[in-house]
Amino acid sequence: MSIQLDIRPLTPALGAEIFGVDLSSELSRAQVEAIRHALIAHQVIFFRDQHLSHEQHIRFGKHFGSLHVHPLKQGNHPDHPELLRIHADETSRRVAGESWHTDVSSEEEPPMGSMLYLTEVPAAGGDTMFSSMYCAYDALSRPMQEFLEGLTAVHDGAKVWSSYGFGTPDKPFPRAEHPIIAVHPETGRKLLFVNPVFTTHIPALSQQESAALLGMLYRHIENPRFMCRFRWQPNSVAFWDNRCTQHQAIFDYFPARRSGYRVTINGTRPLAAVGGESMRHTGAMSVTA
Numbered sequence: 001m002s003i004q005l006d007i008r009p010l011t012p013a014l015g016a017e018i019f020g021v022d023l024s025s026e027l028s029r030a031q032v033e034a035i036r037h038a039l040i041a042h043q044v045i046f047f048r049d050q051h052l053s054h055e056q057h058i059r060f061g062k063h064f065g066s067l068h069v070h071p072l073k074q075g076n077h078p079d080h081p082e083l084l085r086i087h088a089d090e091t092s093r094r095v096a097g098e099s100w101h102t103d104v105s106s107e108e109e110p111p112m113g114s115m116l117y118l119t120e121v122p123a124a125g126g127d128t129m130f131s132s133m134y135c136a137y138d139a140l141s142r143p144m145q146e147f148l149e150g151l152t153a154v155h156d157g158a159k160v161w162s163s164y165g166f167g168t169p170d171k172p173f174p175r176a177e178h179p180i181i182a183v184h185p186e187t188g189r190k191l192l193f194v195n196p197v198f199t200t201h202i203p204a205l206s207q208q209e210s211a212a213l214l215g216m217l218y219r220h221i222e223n224p225r226f227m228c229r230f231r232w233q234p235n236s237v238a239f240w241d242n243r244c245t246q247h248q249a250i251f252d253y254f255p256a257r258r259s260g261y262r263v264t265i266n267g268t269r270p271l272a273a274v275g276g277e278s279m280r281h282t283g284a285m286s287v288t289a
Contacts, residue, residue, distance in 0.1 A: 003030045007038055007045075014132040014245065015228030016042040023047060023237060024056045032063045035239075039113065040186055044130045044240035044247075046230055052117055052237075054261070058082055061115055061263035068111050068264040070104070083261045086116060090255035097249035100131065100221055101197035103242050103264060106157040106174040112267035115239045121232040122256035128230050129248045130240060133191035135226040137181065140192075148192075149181045149273045151205075153214070155198040177203070179272035180217075184244050190273050191244045192217065221246060232258075243267065 006019040018038060021031060038045050052060070061067050067082040088095045103111050116128075137145065157173035180202070182193040196218045202210040230238055240247060242264075 003028075003034050005034050005038060007042070009042060010046075010228040010230075013135050013226050013228060014043040015046070015130060015230070016044075017046045017048065019048070021047065023050050023060050024052050027060070027063065036064065039239060039241055043132055043134070043245050044228070044230075044238060047237040047239075048233060048235070050117065050235050050237050054083055057115070057117055057261060057263055061265055065112055065265040065267075068104070068266045070264070082263055084264065085259075086118070086262055087257075087259045088251070088253075089257045089259075092251075092254065095249060095251045095258075097128075097247065098251045099197050100218070100246050100248045101195045102193070102246050104157070104174065105178065105193070105195060105198045106155040106159075106176055108174070108176045109269050110176075110178075110267050111242045112265045113240060113242050114262055114264045115237060116260060116262045117235075117237045118232055118258065118260035119235055120257050120259040121234055121236075122253035122258055125250065125253035125256070126232055126258045127250050128232070128238060129250065130228050130230065131221055131223075131226045131246045131248075133193065133221075133226075133244050133246060134184075134189050136192040136221050136223070137190050139223065139226070140220070145181065145190075149179075151180045151202055152177045152272075153180050153194050153202050154200045155195075156200045157198065159200050160197050178270045181273045182243070182270040183273050185268060185271055187244075189244070192221065193270055194218075195221070195246055243270070 005021065007016050008019070009016045016038060035045070058067065061082070069081045070084045086096060103114050154175065154177050156175045158175070178193055180192070180194055182191055183189070184191060194214060194217055199214060201207070202213060205213065
């Protein structure tokens with residue numbers, strides 16, 4: 001049995017709002033599959049007027065996989081470590097996610113997706129921008145696509161978290177090497193997989209070459225044609241596919257409060273594009289937006 005969701009796309013590149021579903025309820029298998037297909041098709045989906053307890057938020061996340069515990073324990077809920085607190089107020093001088101990034105790409109197996117539930121938002125400002133890494137890849141010239149497909153980049157949590165003054169965690173910050181051009185495991189589409197928060201360098205290139213190439217790619221990601229912008233309201237949920245998007249939280253609301261929790265779903269190691277072909281998991285499905 002299938003169900004029809006009320007899906008309203010935000011831009012041709014990515015993003016859609018979904019209406020008519022209560023995420024606090026016991027969702028049917030058909031509802032979960034419809035939401036999953038909407039996520040794959042639109043890359044990031046949004047829900048308004050939701051009222052979730054911590055337990056309901058966690059339950060919703062578990063429909064899509066096991067849950068990730070953030071390596072920085074300072075932000076994790078003391079009773080529910082799967083919940084990461086996202087909070088800013090009159091004492092904040094910086095906020096999490098205010099630069100373009102993919103969540104915890106420094107993990108060997110970066111998260112599949114994230115669900116952010118904000119209960120308190122400023123009267124103005126505090127939007128989140130999302131950018132499609134499918135579009136970013138597609139907009140590169142063919143020679144640049146071919147050059148990048150043979151390269152990897154290092155992603156290191158110490159790059160950002162040490163600069164925030166978090167010191168040394170219980171274990172070393174996660175660090176991993178991933179393909180610059182990855183392949184989505186469900187759609188088979190190629191995408192750009194570097195970001196300025198976690199990516200440090202391209203091992204195959206000289207330091208100067210690496211810095212120049214990464215700088216170009218970071219500027220490329222910021223093209224408005226690849227983006228959508230979500231204006232938060234209280235009790236809204238954003239659910240993004242971390243494998244093919246990047247996002248940026250705009251900190252333009254000081255000293256107002258913006259507060260909620262994020263659930264993050266475990267993922268798999270990014271797949272590399274080899275010789276123009278996709279290294280896919282068996283049974284990858286093709287979905288078009």
